[in-house]
Amino acid sequence: MHGIAASQPYVIAAFLLWAGLVKLFGRRMRAQAGRTALARLTGPARAVPALRLVGLAELAVAAALLVPPLRPLDGVAAALLSAGFLAYLTYAAVAAPASSCGCLGTHSRPVDVRAFARAGLLLAAALLTATAQGGEAVPLVTADPLVVLVEAVVLMEVVVLLALSAELDRYWLVPLRRLLVRVRRPLAIPPPADVPLEASLHLLRRSLAYCSAAAQLTSDVLESWDEDGTRFVVYGARGRTAVFAVPLAGDDPAGVRVALV
Numbered sequence: 001m002h003g004i005a006a007s008q009p010y011v012i013a014a015f016l017l018w019a020g021l022v023k024l025f026g027r028r029m030r031a032q033a034g035r036t037a038l039a040r041l042t043g044p045a046r047a048v049p050a051l052r053l054v055g056l057a058e059l060a061v062a063a064a065l066l067v068p069p070l071r072p073l074d075g076v077a078a079a080l081l082s083a084g085f086l087a088y089l090t091y092a093a094v095a096a097p098a099s100s101c102g103c104l105g106t107h108s109r110p111v112d113v114r115a116f117a118r119a120g121l122l123l124a125a126a127l128l129t130a131t132a133q134g135g136e137a138v139p140l141v142t143a144d145p146l147v148v149l150v151e152a153v154v155l156m157e158v159v160v161l162l163a164l165s166a167e168l169d170r171y172w173l174v175p176l177r178r179l180l181v182r183v184r185r186p187l188a189i190p191p192p193a194d195v196p197l198e199a200s201l202h203l204l205r206r207s208l209a210y211c212s213a214a215a216q217l218t219s220d221v222l223e224s225w226d227e228d229g230t231r232f233v234v235y236g237a238r239g240r241t242a243v244f245a246v247p248l249a250g251d252d253p254a255g256v257r258v259a260l261v
Contacts, residue, residue, distance in 0.1 A: 005128045008129040019058045035099060037088070037102070075128075078122075078129060086116070089111050203246055203253055203256065207255075209256045216238050217242060220235070230245050232246075243259045245257040245258070
């Protein structure tokens with residue numbers, strides 16, 4: 001337990017350094033400040049100075065956390081700062097639910113449960129730091145199973161904190177969702193019986209067969225039915241009938257066929 005507590009100052013300091021540097025030197029922070037909940041709390045004209053002041057406080061606490069003789073006083077400061085974050089998030093969720101918190105970046109996403117979870121985890125880490133006694137630092141490379149377990153727990157904590165940070169979603173969560181869509185292709189090969197007619201019409205209208213017959217069509221869809229993995233769609237076509245055959249599986253417009261009868 002001591003090893004985990006001894007590692008917490010470095011975890012907290014890393015996140016406070018990130019937050020403080022973004023607030024002080026972020027290129028978009030000045031423009032974003034007016035859209036944060038802090039602008040509602042302090043007024044738009046004072047939002048930027050307030051963010052800078054908070055950033056300085058975060059950097060000061062982070063510096064204290066990295067100086068062992070100051071512990072556990074630095075843990076108390078970190079706990080008070082984290083408690084203040086939770087109070088601010090509560091205010092933001094109630095008074096300005098459509099605004100971002102401006103905590104660690106310039107994203108415009110409103111405060112959500114992930115922001116509360118991250119602040120709560122940092123508060124727990126700060127309380128653990130405040131109650132920890134001084135001791136030797138945990139070696140980074142060792143074969144001691146207990147130390148390896150401590151390192152694994154701390155690494156998992158860092159991963160969870162990063163996953164709870166919406167500011168990083170564009171680097172991992174959005175690409176992951178896009179990859180899952182490409183791999184699973186949820187709209188490309190659904191069960192034939194579950195394909196909506198509008199999905200077939202979307203594929204139909206992108207096909208060469210539809211483009212070649214579009215000038216002759218004189219009505220909207222008159223009839224449609226499914227047979228052997230194909231959806232037949234019927235249109236009126238200048239005294240004739242246009243029957244399109246649209247595959248139910250796949251999303252390639254080249255598979256669409258048309259017959260004028």
